[in-house]
Amino acid sequence: MSAISLKNLDISYQSKKVVRDVTFDVAEGESFALVGESGSGKSTVLKAIAGLAPDWTGEISILGQARSHKVDRDVATRCQMVFQDPYGSLHPRKSVDTVLSEPLLIHGLGNRNSRVIDMLAAVGLDQRFRFRFPHQLSGGQRQRVAIARALMLEPKVMLLDEPTSALDVSVQAEILNLLKRLRREQGLSYLMVTHNLPVVSFMCDRMAVMNKGRIVEIAPASALHDGSFTDPYSQSLYAASGGNPDRKEMA
Amino acid sequence: MTAPLLSVENLRVSFPTPAGRADVVKGLSFDLGRERLGIVGESGSGKSMTGRAILRLIRRPGHQSADRMMFDGLDLTTLSEREMRKLRGARISMIMQDPKFSLNPVMTVGDQIAEALRTHERLARKDVGARVIEMLHSVRINEPERVVRLFPHEVSGGMGQRIMIAMMLIPQPDLLIADEPTSALDVSVQAQVLDLIDELVRNKGMALILISHDLNLVARYCDRILVMHSGKVVESCAAKDLHEATHPYTRGLLAAVPRMEETRDELPVLDRSAWSGT
Ligand SMILES: Nc1ncnc2c1ncn2[C@@H]1O[C@H](COP(=O)(O)OP(=O)(O)O)[C@@H](O)[C@H]1O
Ligand SMILES: Nc1ncnc2c1ncn2[C@@H]1O[C@H](COP(=O)(O)OP(=O)(O)O)[C@@H](O)[C@H]1O
Ligand SMILES: [Mg+2]
Protein backbone atom coordinates (compact mmCIF):
# COMPACT_ATOMS: atom_id res chain seq x y z
CA MET A 1 0.00 0.00 0.00
CA SER A 2 1.25 3.48 -0.86
CA ALA A 3 1.12 6.45 1.49
CA ILE A 4 -0.05 8.60 -1.40
CA SER A 5 -1.11 7.47 -4.84
CA LEU A 6 -1.93 9.96 -7.61
CA LYS A 7 -3.20 8.82 -11.02
CA ASN A 8 -3.76 11.08 -14.02
CA LEU A 9 -4.46 13.99 -11.76
CA ASP A 10 -5.65 17.21 -13.44
CA ILE A 11 -6.36 20.23 -11.22
CA SER A 12 -8.11 23.48 -12.15
CA TYR A 13 -8.87 26.86 -10.61
CA GLN A 14 -11.97 28.54 -12.00
CA SER A 15 -11.99 26.00 -14.85
CA LYS A 16 -8.42 26.93 -15.81
CA LYS A 17 -6.28 23.80 -15.72
CA VAL A 18 -2.98 24.39 -13.87
CA VAL A 19 -1.87 20.79 -13.21
CA ARG A 20 -2.00 18.09 -15.87
CA ASP A 21 -1.71 14.34 -15.80
CA VAL A 22 0.24 13.94 -12.57
CA THR A 23 0.90 10.32 -11.67
CA PHE A 24 3.17 9.07 -8.90
CA ASP A 25 3.20 6.99 -5.72
CA VAL A 26 4.81 7.83 -2.42
CA ALA A 27 5.66 4.61 -0.61
CA GLU A 28 4.87 4.19 3.08
CA GLY A 29 7.73 5.65 5.10
CA GLU A 30 9.15 7.39 2.05
CA SER A 31 10.10 11.05 1.82
CA PHE A 32 9.28 12.34 -1.67
CA ALA A 33 10.01 15.82 -3.03
CA LEU A 34 8.22 17.97 -5.56
CA VAL A 35 10.59 20.50 -7.10
CA GLY A 36 10.26 23.09 -9.85
CA GLU A 37 9.86 26.82 -10.44
CA SER A 38 7.18 28.88 -8.76
CA GLY A 39 3.89 28.65 -10.58
CA SER A 40 4.60 25.12 -11.80
CA GLY A 41 1.77 23.68 -9.70
CA LYS A 42 3.57 22.10 -6.73
CA SER A 43 1.43 23.64 -3.99
CA THR A 44 -1.68 22.91 -6.03
CA VAL A 45 -0.89 19.18 -5.97
CA LEU A 46 -0.56 19.27 -2.16
CA LYS A 47 -3.75 21.30 -1.85
CA ALA A 48 -5.74 18.82 -3.94
CA ILE A 49 -4.54 15.97 -1.71
CA ALA A 50 -5.45 17.96 1.41
CA GLY A 51 -8.88 18.88 0.00
CA LEU A 52 -8.08 22.57 -0.44
CA ALA A 53 -8.31 22.53 -4.25
CA PRO A 54 -11.53 20.63 -4.97
CA ASP A 55 -11.65 21.03 -8.76
CA TRP A 56 -9.75 17.94 -9.91
CA THR A 57 -10.15 14.80 -11.99
CA GLY A 58 -8.22 11.55 -11.77
CA GLU A 59 -7.48 9.54 -8.64
CA ILE A 60 -6.09 10.50 -5.25
CA SER A 61 -5.67 7.89 -2.57
CA ILE A 62 -4.14 8.22 0.84
CA LEU A 63 -2.99 5.03 2.57
CA GLY A 64 -5.04 2.95 0.14
CA GLN A 65 -8.24 4.92 0.55
CA ALA A 66 -9.54 7.02 -2.34
CA ARG A 67 -10.32 10.58 -1.36
CA SER A 68 -13.58 12.18 -2.43
CA HIS A 69 -14.08 15.72 -3.68
CA LYS A 70 -15.85 16.67 -0.47
CA VAL A 71 -14.44 17.90 2.79
CA ASP A 72 -13.26 14.68 4.35
CA ARG A 73 -12.65 14.67 8.09
CA ASP A 74 -11.28 11.21 7.91
CA VAL A 75 -8.48 12.41 5.64
CA ALA A 76 -7.42 14.97 8.25
CA THR A 77 -6.64 12.25 10.76
CA ARG A 78 -4.38 10.47 8.25
CA CYS A 79 -2.86 13.36 6.36
CA GLN A 80 -1.91 16.90 7.39
CA MET A 81 -0.30 19.87 5.68
CA VAL A 82 2.37 22.35 6.87
CA PHE A 83 2.70 25.65 5.01
CA GLN A 84 5.72 27.76 4.12
CA ASP A 85 4.81 30.84 6.06
CA PRO A 86 4.32 30.19 9.76
CA TYR A 87 3.35 33.87 10.16
CA GLY A 88 0.40 33.55 7.83
CA SER A 89 -0.74 30.09 8.82
CA LEU A 90 -1.10 30.71 12.56
CA HIS A 91 -3.99 32.81 13.86
CA PRO A 92 -2.47 35.95 15.46
CA ARG A 93 -4.85 35.93 18.43
CA LYS A 94 -4.70 32.25 19.30
CA SER A 95 -2.18 31.02 21.85
CA VAL A 96 0.01 28.01 21.14
CA ASP A 97 -2.13 26.04 23.57
CA THR A 98 -5.33 26.91 21.69
CA VAL A 99 -3.78 26.13 18.31
CA LEU A 100 -2.66 22.70 19.48
CA SER A 101 -5.85 21.81 21.39
CA GLU A 102 -8.24 22.79 18.60
CA PRO A 103 -7.78 19.77 16.31
CA LEU A 104 -8.31 17.47 19.31
CA LEU A 105 -11.48 19.33 20.24
CA ILE A 106 -12.86 19.23 16.70
CA HIS A 107 -12.27 15.49 16.49
CA GLY A 108 -13.62 14.89 19.99
CA LEU A 109 -10.37 13.55 21.41
CA GLY A 110 -9.62 13.57 25.12
CA ASN A 111 -6.45 13.85 27.18
CA ARG A 112 -5.85 17.22 25.61
CA ASN A 113 -3.69 18.65 28.35
CA SER A 114 -1.13 15.88 28.33
CA ARG A 115 -1.17 15.57 24.54
CA VAL A 116 -0.27 19.25 24.18
CA ILE A 117 2.54 18.94 26.72
CA ASP A 118 3.92 15.85 24.98
CA MET A 119 3.74 17.45 21.55
CA LEU A 120 5.60 20.58 22.67
CA ALA A 121 8.36 18.34 23.92
CA ALA A 122 8.35 16.30 20.69
CA VAL A 123 8.94 19.38 18.51
CA GLY A 124 11.56 20.78 20.89
CA LEU A 125 9.59 23.70 22.32
CA ASP A 126 9.99 24.59 25.96
CA GLN A 127 6.76 24.39 28.00
CA ARG A 128 7.03 28.13 28.75
CA PHE A 129 5.96 28.80 25.13
CA ARG A 130 2.62 27.08 25.65
CA PHE A 131 0.59 30.20 26.42
CA ARG A 132 2.39 32.56 24.06
CA PHE A 133 0.95 34.13 20.92
CA PRO A 134 2.56 33.93 17.46
CA HIS A 135 4.05 37.45 17.62
CA GLN A 136 5.89 36.45 20.78
CA LEU A 137 7.72 33.66 18.94
CA SER A 138 10.64 33.63 16.49
CA GLY A 139 10.17 32.32 12.93
CA GLY A 140 11.68 28.96 13.81
CA GLN A 141 9.52 28.63 16.92
CA ARG A 142 6.41 29.42 14.88
CA GLN A 143 7.29 26.74 12.35
CA ARG A 144 7.71 24.26 15.24
CA VAL A 145 4.20 25.20 16.39
CA ALA A 146 2.83 24.68 12.86
CA ILE A 147 4.47 21.25 12.70
CA ALA A 148 3.13 20.41 16.18
CA ARG A 149 -0.38 21.41 15.13
CA ALA A 150 -0.19 19.16 12.05
CA LEU A 151 0.95 16.24 14.21
CA MET A 152 -1.75 16.58 16.90
CA LEU A 153 -4.09 14.09 15.19
CA GLU A 154 -1.22 11.63 14.74
CA PRO A 155 -1.41 11.54 10.94
CA LYS A 156 0.80 9.11 9.05
CA VAL A 157 1.23 11.29 5.98
CA MET A 158 2.56 14.85 6.01
CA LEU A 159 2.31 17.34 3.16
CA LEU A 160 5.09 19.90 3.62
CA ASP A 161 4.94 23.03 1.48
CA GLU A 162 8.33 24.80 1.58
CA PRO A 163 8.49 24.32 5.36
CA THR A 164 11.86 26.06 5.76
CA SER A 165 11.99 28.57 2.89
CA ALA A 166 11.24 31.54 5.14
CA LEU A 167 13.90 30.62 7.70
CA ASP A 168 17.58 31.38 8.21
CA VAL A 169 19.95 28.51 7.41
CA SER A 170 20.74 27.77 11.04
CA VAL A 171 17.03 27.62 11.92
CA GLN A 172 16.36 25.63 8.75
CA ALA A 173 18.89 23.06 9.97
CA GLU A 174 17.01 22.71 13.27
CA ILE A 175 13.63 22.25 11.54
CA LEU A 176 15.00 19.78 8.97
CA ASN A 177 16.59 17.73 11.78
CA LEU A 178 13.27 17.81 13.61
CA LEU A 179 11.31 16.64 10.56
CA LYS A 180 13.81 13.87 9.94
CA ARG A 181 13.64 12.67 13.55
CA LEU A 182 9.83 12.76 13.65
CA ARG A 183 9.62 10.77 10.46
CA ARG A 184 11.86 8.09 11.92
CA GLU A 185 10.19 8.02 15.34
CA GLN A 186 6.59 8.12 14.15
CA GLY A 187 6.92 6.20 10.90
CA LEU A 188 5.69 9.14 8.81
CA SER A 189 5.63 9.56 5.04
CA TYR A 190 6.44 12.96 3.57
CA LEU A 191 5.49 14.69 0.37
CA MET A 192 7.55 17.85 0.45
CA VAL A 193 7.57 20.85 -1.87
CA THR A 194 10.81 22.79 -2.04
CA HIS A 195 12.84 24.81 -4.51
CA ASN A 196 16.03 23.99 -2.64
CA LEU A 197 17.75 20.94 -4.17
CA PRO A 198 20.29 20.44 -1.35
CA VAL A 199 17.32 20.21 1.06
CA VAL A 200 16.02 17.36 -1.12
CA SER A 201 19.41 15.68 -0.87
CA PHE A 202 19.24 15.84 2.93
CA MET A 203 15.57 14.98 3.43
CA CYS A 204 14.22 12.90 0.56
CA ASP A 205 14.54 9.55 -1.16
CA ARG A 206 13.08 10.54 -4.53
CA MET A 207 11.84 13.64 -6.30
CA ALA A 208 9.47 14.63 -9.07
CA VAL A 209 10.46 17.63 -11.18
CA MET A 210 7.51 19.77 -12.26
CA ASN A 211 7.41 22.28 -15.09
CA LYS A 212 4.32 24.18 -16.21
CA GLY A 213 1.87 21.90 -14.44
CA ARG A 214 3.40 18.62 -15.58
CA ILE A 215 5.90 16.19 -14.14
CA VAL A 216 8.87 16.02 -16.47
CA GLU A 217 10.96 13.52 -14.51
CA ILE A 218 10.97 11.35 -11.41
CA ALA A 219 14.49 10.73 -10.14
CA PRO A 220 16.21 9.32 -7.05
CA ALA A 221 17.70 11.95 -4.72
CA SER A 222 21.10 10.52 -5.61
CA ALA A 223 20.74 12.11 -9.06
CA LEU A 224 21.70 15.33 -7.22
CA HIS A 225 25.17 13.91 -6.53
CA ASP A 226 26.24 13.87 -10.15
CA GLY A 227 23.41 15.63 -11.99
CA SER A 228 22.32 12.46 -13.76
CA PHE A 229 18.93 13.81 -14.84
CA THR A 230 17.49 12.83 -18.19
CA ASP A 231 15.10 15.71 -18.86
CA PRO A 232 16.62 18.98 -20.15
CA TYR A 233 14.45 21.06 -17.81
CA SER A 234 15.65 19.10 -14.75
CA GLN A 235 19.21 19.52 -15.96
CA SER A 236 18.82 23.29 -16.26
CA LEU A 237 17.27 23.49 -12.78
CA TYR A 238 20.23 21.55 -11.41
CA ALA A 239 22.74 23.78 -13.20
CA ALA A 240 21.00 26.95 -11.99
CA SER A 241 21.28 25.64 -8.43
CA GLY A 242 25.05 25.49 -8.85
CA GLY A 243 25.41 21.74 -9.46
CA ASN A 244 27.56 19.83 -6.99
CA PRO A 245 30.53 22.05 -6.07
CA ASP A 246 32.14 19.22 -4.07
CA ARG A 247 32.47 17.10 -7.20
CA LYS A 248 33.60 19.97 -9.40
CA GLU A 249 36.61 20.44 -7.17
CA MET A 250 37.49 16.78 -7.48
CA ALA A 251 37.20 16.81 -11.26
CA MET B 1 47.63 51.80 -3.81
CA THR B 2 45.13 54.50 -4.79
CA ALA B 3 42.47 55.69 -2.34
CA PRO B 4 39.51 53.30 -2.06
CA LEU B 5 36.23 54.22 -3.73
CA LEU B 6 34.38 53.95 -0.44
CA SER B 7 35.88 54.08 3.01
CA VAL B 8 33.73 53.51 6.09
CA GLU B 9 34.93 53.80 9.66
CA ASN B 10 32.98 53.08 12.83
CA LEU B 11 29.54 53.13 11.24
CA ARG B 12 26.73 52.91 13.79
CA VAL B 13 22.97 52.64 13.37
CA SER B 14 20.68 52.69 16.38
CA PHE B 15 16.97 52.52 17.18
CA PRO B 16 15.18 53.54 20.35
CA THR B 17 13.90 50.69 22.51
CA PRO B 18 12.10 50.73 25.88
CA ALA B 19 15.54 50.13 27.42
CA GLY B 20 17.21 53.06 25.63
CA ARG B 21 18.85 53.30 22.19
CA ALA B 22 20.09 50.00 20.84
CA ASP B 23 22.80 49.72 18.18
CA VAL B 24 21.87 47.42 15.31
CA VAL B 25 25.08 48.26 13.42
CA LYS B 26 27.91 48.42 15.94
CA GLY B 27 30.96 50.19 14.63
CA LEU B 28 31.44 48.74 11.15
CA SER B 29 34.61 49.62 9.21
CA PHE B 30 35.64 48.62 5.71
CA ASP B 31 37.24 49.89 2.52
CA LEU B 32 35.90 49.14 -0.93
CA GLY B 33 37.77 49.40 -4.22
CA ARG B 34 36.35 48.67 -7.67
CA GLU B 35 35.57 45.17 -6.52
CA ARG B 36 32.64 42.96 -5.57
CA LEU B 37 32.07 42.84 -1.83
CA GLY B 38 29.58 40.44 -0.25
CA ILE B 39 27.89 41.14 3.08
CA VAL B 40 26.42 37.96 4.49
CA GLY B 41 24.67 37.06 7.74
CA GLU B 42 21.39 35.88 9.22
CA SER B 43 18.26 37.99 9.28
CA GLY B 44 18.47 40.83 11.75
CA SER B 45 22.27 40.96 11.64
CA GLY B 46 22.25 44.52 10.26
CA LYS B 47 22.99 43.98 6.57
CA SER B 48 20.18 46.12 5.16
CA MET B 49 20.78 48.89 7.69
CA THR B 50 24.44 48.96 6.61
CA GLY B 51 23.44 49.26 2.94
CA ARG B 52 20.93 51.99 3.66
CA ALA B 53 23.31 53.90 5.94
CA ILE B 54 25.87 54.21 3.12
CA LEU B 55 23.19 56.11 1.19
CA ARG B 56 22.16 57.94 4.36
CA LEU B 57 18.69 56.43 4.10
CA ILE B 58 18.11 55.47 7.75
CA ARG B 59 14.70 56.85 8.61
CA ARG B 60 13.62 58.20 11.99
CA PRO B 61 13.49 57.09 14.70
CA GLY B 62 16.63 55.33 13.50
CA HIS B 63 19.91 57.22 13.76
CA GLN B 64 23.25 56.75 12.04
CA SER B 65 26.74 58.02 12.72
CA ALA B 66 30.25 57.31 11.45
CA ASP B 67 33.75 58.59 12.15
CA ARG B 68 34.35 58.56 8.43
CA MET B 69 32.35 57.77 5.31
CA MET B 70 34.25 58.89 2.20
CA PHE B 71 33.06 58.13 -1.31
CA ASP B 72 35.43 59.06 -4.15
CA GLY B 73 36.71 62.12 -2.30
CA LEU B 74 33.27 63.18 -1.05
CA ASP B 75 32.59 63.21 2.68
CA LEU B 76 29.17 61.56 2.93
CA THR B 77 28.83 62.54 6.58
CA THR B 78 28.80 66.26 5.76
CA LEU B 79 27.01 66.45 2.37
CA SER B 80 23.72 68.32 2.43
CA GLU B 81 20.53 66.35 1.88
CA ARG B 82 20.26 67.97 -1.54
CA GLU B 83 23.75 66.82 -2.50
CA MET B 84 22.98 63.33 -1.22
CA ARG B 85 19.89 63.18 -3.44
CA LYS B 86 22.04 64.04 -6.44
CA LEU B 87 24.44 61.28 -5.53
CA ARG B 88 21.80 58.59 -5.04
CA GLY B 89 20.97 56.84 -8.26
CA ALA B 90 23.55 58.84 -10.21
CA ARG B 91 26.71 57.58 -8.53
CA ILE B 92 25.49 55.05 -5.97
CA SER B 93 22.45 52.91 -6.81
CA MET B 94 20.57 50.42 -4.71
CA ILE B 95 18.54 47.41 -5.82
CA MET B 96 16.10 46.14 -3.23
CA GLN B 97 14.74 42.67 -2.65
CA ASP B 98 11.25 43.12 -4.02
CA PRO B 99 10.74 45.07 -7.24
CA LYS B 100 7.05 45.42 -6.42
CA PHE B 101 7.88 47.85 -3.66
CA SER B 102 10.55 49.70 -5.58
CA LEU B 103 8.77 50.31 -8.88
CA ASN B 104 6.10 52.99 -9.20
CA PRO B 105 2.84 51.10 -9.85
CA VAL B 106 1.15 53.91 -11.81
CA MET B 107 3.99 54.67 -14.21
CA THR B 108 4.93 52.61 -17.27
CA VAL B 109 8.22 50.75 -17.24
CA GLY B 110 9.57 52.96 -20.02
CA ASP B 111 8.68 56.21 -18.27
CA GLN B 112 10.34 55.08 -15.03
CA ILE B 113 13.60 54.14 -16.67
CA ALA B 114 13.55 57.35 -18.71
CA GLU B 115 13.02 59.36 -15.54
CA ALA B 116 15.96 57.62 -13.86
CA LEU B 117 18.10 58.63 -16.82
CA ARG B 118 16.82 62.22 -17.11
CA THR B 119 17.36 63.11 -13.47
CA HIS B 120 21.05 62.55 -14.01
CA GLU B 121 21.68 63.56 -17.59
CA ARG B 122 20.31 66.15 -20.00
CA LEU B 123 19.33 64.38 -23.21
CA ALA B 124 17.06 65.00 -26.19
CA ARG B 125 13.79 63.09 -25.98
CA LYS B 126 14.53 60.70 -28.83
CA ASP B 127 17.94 59.89 -27.37
CA VAL B 128 16.31 59.06 -24.04
CA GLY B 129 13.95 56.61 -25.77
CA ALA B 130 16.83 54.94 -27.57
CA ARG B 131 18.92 54.63 -24.39
CA VAL B 132 15.97 53.05 -22.54
CA ILE B 133 15.48 50.43 -25.27
CA GLU B 134 19.20 49.74 -25.35
CA MET B 135 19.30 49.30 -21.58
CA LEU B 136 16.34 46.88 -21.63
CA HIS B 137 18.17 44.92 -24.32
CA SER B 138 21.26 44.69 -22.17
CA VAL B 139 19.24 43.24 -19.27
CA ARG B 140 17.96 40.64 -21.79
CA ILE B 141 14.39 41.75 -22.07
CA ASN B 142 12.83 40.57 -25.31
CA GLU B 143 10.67 42.98 -27.27
CA PRO B 144 11.67 46.06 -25.24
CA GLU B 145 9.48 48.23 -27.50
CA ARG B 146 6.46 46.40 -26.08
CA VAL B 147 7.73 46.18 -22.51
CA VAL B 148 8.26 49.96 -22.13
CA ARG B 149 4.49 50.41 -22.39
CA LEU B 150 3.68 47.90 -19.61
CA PHE B 151 2.91 48.73 -16.00
CA PRO B 152 4.82 46.94 -13.19
CA HIS B 153 1.90 44.64 -12.34
CA GLU B 154 1.91 43.35 -15.91
CA VAL B 155 5.40 41.84 -15.70
CA SER B 156 6.67 38.70 -13.92
CA GLY B 157 8.89 38.81 -10.82
CA GLY B 158 12.03 38.02 -12.79
CA MET B 159 11.29 40.64 -15.42
CA GLY B 160 10.42 43.21 -12.74
CA GLN B 161 13.80 42.63 -11.13
CA ARG B 162 15.55 43.05 -14.50
CA ILE B 163 13.68 46.30 -15.02
CA MET B 164 14.88 47.45 -11.60
CA ILE B 165 18.43 46.62 -12.61
CA ALA B 166 18.01 48.55 -15.86
CA MET B 167 16.72 51.53 -13.90
CA MET B 168 19.57 51.42 -11.41
CA LEU B 169 22.29 50.96 -14.01
CA ILE B 170 21.18 53.36 -16.73
CA PRO B 171 22.78 56.40 -15.03
CA GLN B 172 26.03 54.35 -14.89
CA PRO B 173 26.71 54.57 -11.16
CA ASP B 174 30.16 53.86 -9.69
CA LEU B 175 28.76 51.73 -6.91
CA LEU B 176 25.82 49.36 -6.95
CA ILE B 177 24.38 48.15 -3.65
CA ALA B 178 22.19 45.08 -4.22
CA ASP B 179 20.23 44.07 -1.11
CA GLU B 180 18.99 40.48 -1.51
CA PRO B 181 18.33 41.29 -5.17
CA THR B 182 17.10 37.81 -6.02
CA SER B 183 15.67 36.39 -2.81
CA ALA B 184 12.12 36.74 -4.12
CA LEU B 185 12.96 34.93 -7.36
CA ASP B 186 13.20 31.31 -8.50
CA VAL B 187 16.60 29.64 -8.52
CA SER B 188 16.69 29.52 -12.31
CA VAL B 189 15.84 33.23 -12.62
CA GLN B 190 18.14 34.05 -9.67
CA ALA B 191 21.17 32.79 -11.55
CA GLN B 192 20.21 34.76 -14.67
CA VAL B 193 19.73 38.00 -12.75
CA LEU B 194 22.99 37.61 -10.82
CA ASP B 195 24.95 36.70 -13.94
CA LEU B 196 23.53 39.81 -15.50
CA ILE B 197 24.48 42.09 -12.58
CA ASP B 198 27.91 40.48 -12.60
CA GLU B 199 28.43 41.07 -16.30
CA LEU B 200 27.30 44.70 -16.14
CA VAL B 201 29.44 45.39 -13.07
CA ARG B 202 32.53 43.92 -14.72
CA ASN B 203 31.98 45.61 -18.09
CA LYS B 204 31.49 49.02 -16.58
CA GLY B 205 34.20 48.64 -13.94
CA MET B 206 31.74 49.34 -11.17
CA ALA B 207 31.99 48.38 -7.52
CA LEU B 208 29.34 46.07 -6.09
CA ILE B 209 28.09 45.45 -2.58
CA LEU B 210 26.00 42.29 -2.66
CA ILE B 211 23.95 41.77 0.48
CA SER B 212 22.56 38.29 1.05
CA HIS B 213 21.80 35.66 3.66
CA ASP B 214 23.07 33.00 1.24
CA LEU B 215 26.71 32.09 1.83
CA ASN B 216 27.17 30.08 -1.32
CA LEU B 217 25.63 32.80 -3.43
CA VAL B 218 28.00 35.53 -2.19
CA ALA B 219 30.92 33.14 -2.55
CA ARG B 220 29.95 32.66 -6.20
CA TYR B 221 29.47 36.31 -7.12
CA CYS B 222 31.91 38.29 -4.94
CA ASP B 223 35.65 38.79 -4.53
CA ARG B 224 35.60 39.47 -0.81
CA ILE B 225 33.13 38.71 1.97
CA LEU B 226 32.20 40.30 5.28
CA VAL B 227 30.31 38.01 7.64
CA MET B 228 28.00 39.96 9.95
CA HIS B 229 26.49 38.87 13.22
CA SER B 230 24.36 41.12 15.44
CA GLY B 231 25.65 44.35 13.97
CA LYS B 232 29.33 43.45 13.80
CA VAL B 233 31.69 41.98 11.23
CA VAL B 234 32.85 38.72 12.77
CA GLU B 235 34.98 37.67 9.82
CA SER B 236 36.31 39.07 6.58
CA CYS B 237 37.88 36.90 3.90
CA ALA B 238 38.44 36.40 0.19
CA ALA B 239 35.38 34.74 -1.35
CA LYS B 240 37.43 31.79 -2.54
CA ASP B 241 38.56 31.15 1.03
CA LEU B 242 35.07 31.22 2.55
CA HIS B 243 35.09 27.48 3.05
CA GLU B 244 38.27 27.80 5.10
CA ALA B 245 36.69 30.47 7.33
CA THR B 246 37.91 30.30 10.91
CA HIS B 247 35.38 32.16 13.04
CA PRO B 248 33.10 29.67 14.83
CA TYR B 249 29.98 31.61 13.78
CA THR B 250 30.94 31.47 10.09
CA ARG B 251 31.88 27.83 10.42
CA GLY B 252 28.56 27.11 12.14
CA LEU B 253 26.61 28.80 9.35
CA LEU B 254 28.52 26.99 6.64
CA ALA B 255 28.04 23.63 8.31
CA ALA B 256 24.29 24.18 8.67
CA VAL B 257 23.77 24.47 4.90
CA PRO B 258 22.67 21.18 3.30
CA ARG B 259 24.86 20.04 0.41
CA MET B 260 23.99 18.75 -3.04
CA GLU B 261 25.58 15.45 -2.06
CA GLU B 262 24.42 15.21 1.53
CA THR B 263 25.78 12.31 3.53
CA ARG B 264 25.22 13.67 7.04
CA ASP B 265 22.36 12.17 8.99
CA GLU B 266 21.92 15.32 11.02
CA LEU B 267 22.85 18.93 10.30
CA PRO B 268 24.98 20.64 12.95
CA VAL B 269 23.07 23.48 14.62
CA LEU B 270 24.50 26.71 15.97
CA ASP B 271 25.16 26.95 19.65
CA ARG B 272 23.42 30.29 20.04
CA SER B 273 24.49 30.77 23.61
CA ALA B 274 28.04 31.23 22.30
CA TRP B 275 27.17 34.46 20.48
CA SER B 276 24.55 35.96 22.80
CA GLY B 277 21.76 34.43 20.72
CA THR B 278 19.45 35.75 17.99
N1 LIG C 1 -6.28 30.07 -5.68
C1 LIG C 1 -5.89 30.18 -6.96
N2 LIG C 1 -6.73 30.66 -7.92
C2 LIG C 1 -6.33 30.74 -9.20
N3 LIG C 1 -5.11 30.40 -9.64
C3 LIG C 1 -4.25 29.92 -8.75
C4 LIG C 1 -4.57 29.79 -7.37
N4 LIG C 1 -3.50 29.29 -6.72
C5 LIG C 1 -2.53 29.12 -7.64
N5 LIG C 1 -2.98 29.49 -8.88
C6 LIG C 1 -2.21 29.39 -10.13
O1 LIG C 1 -1.91 28.04 -10.36
C7 LIG C 1 -0.60 27.88 -10.87
C8 LIG C 1 0.18 26.94 -9.98
O2 LIG C 1 0.35 27.56 -8.73
P1 LIG C 1 1.05 26.85 -7.48
O3 LIG C 1 0.52 25.48 -7.33
O4 LIG C 1 0.90 27.77 -6.31
O5 LIG C 1 2.56 26.78 -7.95
P2 LIG C 1 3.88 26.48 -7.11
O6 LIG C 1 3.50 26.00 -5.74
O7 LIG C 1 4.62 25.49 -7.92
O8 LIG C 1 4.61 27.79 -7.05
C9 LIG C 1 -0.01 29.27 -10.97
O9 LIG C 1 -0.15 29.72 -12.29
C10 LIG C 1 -0.86 30.08 -10.03
O10 LIG C 1 -0.93 31.42 -10.46
N1 LIG D 1 12.39 50.63 12.50
C1 LIG D 1 13.09 49.84 13.34
N2 LIG D 1 12.97 49.95 14.68
C2 LIG D 1 13.66 49.17 15.51
N3 LIG D 1 14.54 48.23 15.11
C3 LIG D 1 14.71 48.06 13.80
C4 LIG D 1 13.99 48.85 12.84
N4 LIG D 1 14.37 48.46 11.60
C5 LIG D 1 15.26 47.46 11.79
N5 LIG D 1 15.47 47.23 13.09
C6 LIG D 1 16.37 46.22 13.67
O1 LIG D 1 17.65 46.37 13.13
C7 LIG D 1 18.30 45.10 13.08
C8 LIG D 1 19.01 44.97 11.76
O2 LIG D 1 18.04 44.96 10.72
P1 LIG D 1 18.44 44.73 9.19
O3 LIG D 1 19.63 45.54 8.84
O4 LIG D 1 17.21 44.93 8.40
O5 LIG D 1 18.83 43.18 9.22
P2 LIG D 1 19.16 42.23 7.97
O6 LIG D 1 19.03 43.02 6.70
O7 LIG D 1 20.55 41.74 8.25
O8 LIG D 1 18.15 41.14 8.07
C9 LIG D 1 17.23 44.05 13.29
O9 LIG D 1 17.43 43.46 14.55
C10 LIG D 1 15.94 44.82 13.26
O10 LIG D 1 15.02 44.28 14.18
MG1 LIG E 1 3.95 26.95 -3.89
Ligand SMILES: [Mg+2]
Ligand atom coordinates in the same frame (compact mmCIF):
# COMPACT_ATOMS: atom_id res chain seq x y z
MG1 LIG F 1 17.76 42.76 5.04
